[in-house]
Amino acid sequence: MTGAAWAVKRLARQPLRTGLSLAGIAVAAAMLLDMVMLSGGIDRSFSDLLLGRGYQMRLTPKGTLPFDTEATIRGASAIVAALRREPALEAAGAVLGTSLYARRGDSLITLFAYGLQPEAQSLYQLQAGRDLASGAGAGVLLSEPAARLLGAGIGDTLTLVGRLDPQVVTAAAGRRLVVRGMVRWLYDYRGQPSVGMVLSDLQRLSSSPAEDRASMIVVKARQDSAVPGLVTALRRRFPSVEVSSVADLVATFHERLVYFRQLSYILGSMSLIVTVLLIATLLTIAVGERLGEIATLRAIGVSRRTVVGQVLAEGTALTIVGGGLGIGLGLATARYLDAILTSFPGLPAAFSFFVPRAGALAFAALVLLLTGSLAGLYPAWLAARTPIAATLRAEAT
Amino acid sequence: MTPTLIARDLRKDYPMNGETVHALRGVSLRVDSGDYAAIVGPSGSGKSTLLQLLGGIDTPTAGAVELSGTRLDALSDRELTRLRLTRLGFVFQRFHLLPVLTARENVELPMAEAGVRGPERRVRARELLDYVGLAQRENHRATQLSGGEMQRVAIARALANRPAVVLADEPTGELDAATGREILDLFLRLNRDGTTLVVVTHDDRLAAEAGRVIHMLDGAIRD
Incomplete structure (x- = not known):
């Protein structure tokens, strides 16, 4: 009989106690795993999101991050043209984001609109219909x-309007556009009603x-x-x-979320401590109950x-079963x-806080197994130093 | 006769409530190969303490024990543990089988610890269980056996590594008269087959059947 089989048999002898301990270890292990996924998952998810379409760089108004403010880059087409002439660059495209309104009957519905250059789009995945095309x-x-x-x-044809005068609720500019396709916007928050059109169309609608x-x-x-x-x-x-x-954006994001990560480290450490205490308590009780048996073995x-x-x-x-x-x-x-x-407002729906990664899973499993x-x-030390003669004498009385 | 076990002027003192209890006051004895010795005496006379010293489970305050020419006090803890495993067999009043193991696994345990390979120890365990009349119970857990059966498994376990001496402490103490009789018969058979036995007992029948009786009183042998 191997030591492991013997250990399992011993544990099975006290099913309720073992079951409760396993439940406790499982909860602590789950918390540890979640915290490990959380600590590295946010950065990973953010990076994956930004690289979703393979664009590694962003140019934004001075001192801002993408879509952090309503500031815009003026002379965008000249910058894009210059970038497209760079031999080391594969693609470059401008994006404008602003609010628009759709007329539906007598009411106006607020939408978020993306204006983009179809030949260099980085914002969506086409799910149905046709994509936008340059010049179309x-x-x-x-x-x-x-x-x-x-x-x-x-x-269907939509009437979209821009530059709404809030005092009189009248639109200064409007345009009828045909719905070409259904898309999933990569950076939209859950339930965000967004539309996309060619950049020049949105520029005309918005100014x-x-x-x-x-x-x-x-x-x-x-x-x-x-x-x-x-x-x-x-x-x-x-x-x-x-x-x-x-990488710069992920680093900035990383700094902004430092407290989140510290929290995950603290909670992860606490779950490890709980696991250690649970196992140590269970085994110490078990060793205490088995002193006679241990003395006999010795x-x-x-x-x-x-x-x-x-x-x-x-x-x-x-640990293995509970883990x-x-x-x-x-x-x-x-x-x-x-x-x-x-589901918090302002967070991209495609963003994930908890990213299951093989490395994270392996790390959590290894740390849990070791601890x-x-x-x-x-308890093993207690067992090893059980006084044989005194214990056997006590058992005999 | 070859002396298997020799005790020389064994003394054992225990501190108890600030005073010193003299459990053994200079005990000397010799057990030869093939002996069947019964140690008898009233409770507190030092019988079990003597057995523990003879078995290297406890250390004397003074004096020495020799097993087949090896002084136990000259051995390290690891060497003494190895000697108990390979040269001595122990039978306890309360059997002390491991409840999670089957009868065969309990008998195999000392052999596994001694490094005997699986197939060999399974064959030996079956032989021993057959010897003590429990061949048909080999796959029963210790908790599924009666008191007499448990003690017979404990005897088989004590014989597993072919010890020079089997030391038994009140082996019939937890058994009814009929079951105790079976154990006594088993001890007689063991001794006839060449096993050296030293048994601490209150059981007059056992003492009567032993080849030699050692009487103890107040920590000393009184012959």
């Missing part, structure tokens, strides 16, 4: 919430005369390894705008090493918490 004006793309709100589908401005310019390098050098070069070349790589010649190994094997078995249950529980909890957190096994050290 009069088309519009809808998100699912926008389509639902407007009661519109592919082929008169149309202004050559953009909220952001996205840039794709031919090689990822060239990005740091290109960022430096673009900063020198366009000093009036902010040039950021995805008397018949079983070594201290074997006795210690048995106690540690029980701790390890508890295994904890992984399932942790993933389910993360999914539930993610749904709550990403769970180490939790058996004190």
